[in-house]
Amino acid sequence: MGVPNVQPLNYEELFMDQTLQPAAPAPFRLIMGETDIFAFSDGTLSAPVGNLYRLESSEPTPERFPEAPTELSVNVFLVKSAGRLVLIDTGSGALFGPDHGKLRDGLAALAIQPEAIGDIILTHIHADHSGGLMIDGKQVFPNATLHLGRTEADFWLSPGAADAPNATERLKGQIARAHAMIDPYQNAGQVKLFADEGEIIPGFSASLRAGHTPGHLTIFYKEGHDTIAFVGDIVHGDTVQFKNPAVTIDFDYDQKNAAHSRAICFAEAADQGFTIAGVHIPFPGLGKVTREGDGYRFEPVNR
Ligand SMILES: [Zn+2]
Numbered sequence: 001m002g003v004p005n006v007q008p009l010n011y012e013e014l015f016m017d018q019t020l021q022p023a024a025p026a027p028f029r030l031i032m033g034e035t036d037i038f039a040f041s042d043g044t045l046s047a048p049v050g051n052l053y054r055l056e057s058s059e060p061t062p063e064r065f066p067e068a069p070t071e072l073s074v075n076v077f078l079v080k081s082a083g084r085l086v087l088i089d090t091g092s093g094a095l096f097g098p099d100h101g102k103l104r105d106g107l108a109a110l111a112i113q114p115e116a117i118g119d120i121i122l123t124h125i126h127a128d129h130s131g132g133l134m135i136d137g138k139q140v141f142p143n144a145t146l147h148l149g150r151t152e153a154d155f156w157l158s159p160g161a162a163d164a165p166n167a168t169e170r171l172k173g174q175i176a177r178a179h180a181m182i183d184p185y186q187n188a189g190q191v192k193l194f195a196d197e198g199e200i201i202p203g204f205s206a207s208l209r210a211g212h213t214p215g216h217l218t219i220f221y222k223e224g225h226d227t228i229a230f231v232g233d234i235v236h237g238d239t240v241q242f243k244n245p246a247v248t249i250d251f252d253y254d255q256k257n258a259a260h261s262r263a264i265c266f267a268e269a270a271d272q273g274f275t276i277a278g279v280h281i282p283f284p285g286l287g288k289v290t291r292e293g294d295g296y297r298f299e300p301v302n303r
Contacts (some may be wrong), residue, residue, distance in 0.1 A: 024102040027109055028284035030275070030301060033223045035081040038110065039277065039284030042074040042091030042132070043100030049237060052250040065247070067239045074128050075285035076103045077230055077277050078112075079204075079221050085112065086119045086204065088219055088230045089279060090132030093140070095177065103132050104140070114141050121147045121200060123232025124213040125156045126251075127174070129279065130181040139184055146185045147200050150193045151208065152215025157182060209234055209265055211258025212251065218265060227274040228286075234265045236280045238287075242266070243295040266296045275301070 024041040031037075050068030051060040062068065077088040091103040107114060120141060122129055125148070133140060155161065156178040162171070185191050194200045196208040196215060206217045212233045219230040235241045236249050245262040252258035269276050269289035278285045287300040 024105060025283055027106045028286070028303065030228075030284075030286055032221075032226050032228060032275075035079060035221075035223050037221075037228060037277070037286070038078040038080060038106075039286055040076045040078070040091070040103050040106035041283045042076050042103045042106075042128075043096065045072045045074060045096070045100075045128075046070065047072050049240075049249075052236075053240060054248045054250060054252075054255060055244070055246060058255075065240050067243075069237045069239075069282075072236060072280045073283045073285060074100065075277070075279050075281070075283055076106070076132070077285075078107075078117075081203070081223070084119070085117050086121065086201070086221075087117050087141070087144070088121050088277070089123055089129040089232070090120060090140070092128040093131035093133065093181075094135050095127045095131035101132060101135065104135075115143050117141045117144045119147060119201060120144045121204060121206075121219050121230075122149075122152070123219060123230060123279070124152050124216040125178045125182070126213065126233070127177050127181075129232070130178065133181045134184060139188070144185075144190065146182065146191045148182070148191060148193055149196045149206060149208070149215045149217050151196050151210070152213060152217070153191075153193055155214045157186075209261035211254045211256070211261045213253050216258075216261070227272070228277055229265070229269060229274055230277045231265055231269075232279055234262050235278050238281050238298045238300070242289070242298045243292075245295065270296060 028039040029036055050062035050065045053065045053068060074091055076091045079086040091101060093101045156175055162175045196206060199205050203221055205220045209218045210216050216232055221228050241247045245266055246259050248255040248258050266289050270291050275286055275288060287298050289296050290299060
């Protein structure tokens with residue numbers, strides 16, 4: 001772990017009070033053998049992404065990123081295989097205002113009750129990934145086992161984490177929200193920790209891709225010869241960071257490691273040809289990564 005960069009902006013502070021958004025697009029289905037992968041749009045964040053990218057400087061240099069987007073999708077993914085519904089991340093729930101948290105509408109459009117979700121795996125514990133766990137003080141997914149990587153859970157949820165001498169007010173706020181979302185599941189005996197590498201449940205495995213958060217993960221799902229990688233926040237947008245994976249974003253807890261993890265992720269996706277599913281890639285956030293010049297290009301699935 002390198003030394004964290006200048007104090008990161010707070011995800012929640014930046015995105016709260018989002019303006020009115022159009023209705024979310026219908027869920028997108030990708031068929032993978034006997035499995036359906038569904039992408040849901042949980043909402044769209046208005047964000048000055050050009051001001052948030054970082055390259056060789058901790059100061060904003062938006063003029064260097066003319067292709068930066070001005071909004072970011074928040075996608076949620078569901079793996080539906082025989083007898084099993086596994087959600088990867090949960091969107092922001094009620095934390096970003098009424099125009100977000102549309103995962104529930106997406107599930108309803110597929111006639112899937114939240115009670116039917118048996119497993120949830122989080123790529124990391126930021127609010128736009130864990131916020132959908134609790135709404136109005138109630139567990140949205142009362143029957144789900146919540147699977148968390150050990151490093152990520154330790155970072156946010158360890159007793160005394162918010163009392164560490166270097167914990168900023170912003171970090172304390174994030175830790176409080178992490179507890180608000182996850183403690184009810186913990187208290188109900190529904191949280192299971194997994195090692196940062198290796199199998200989580202049959203078909204699903206994890207690789208530590210730290211940097212964006214200390215325990216940020218890629219979650220792989222394999223069926224036969226097919227693989228899909230749920231890459232969480234390894235990338236924001238579909239252009240700038242593919243062209244140059246060294247471009248980081250202000251929210252990365254550890255900029256250097258985030259860039260390193262992104263480079264590994266893109267190289268393995270390009271070399272092995274598997275599909276990636278990105279939370280902040282334009283909806284549905286699914287596609288392939290190919291090499292182009294010194295960098296990469298994102299090729300979205302056909303819609
Ligand atoms: Zn995110």
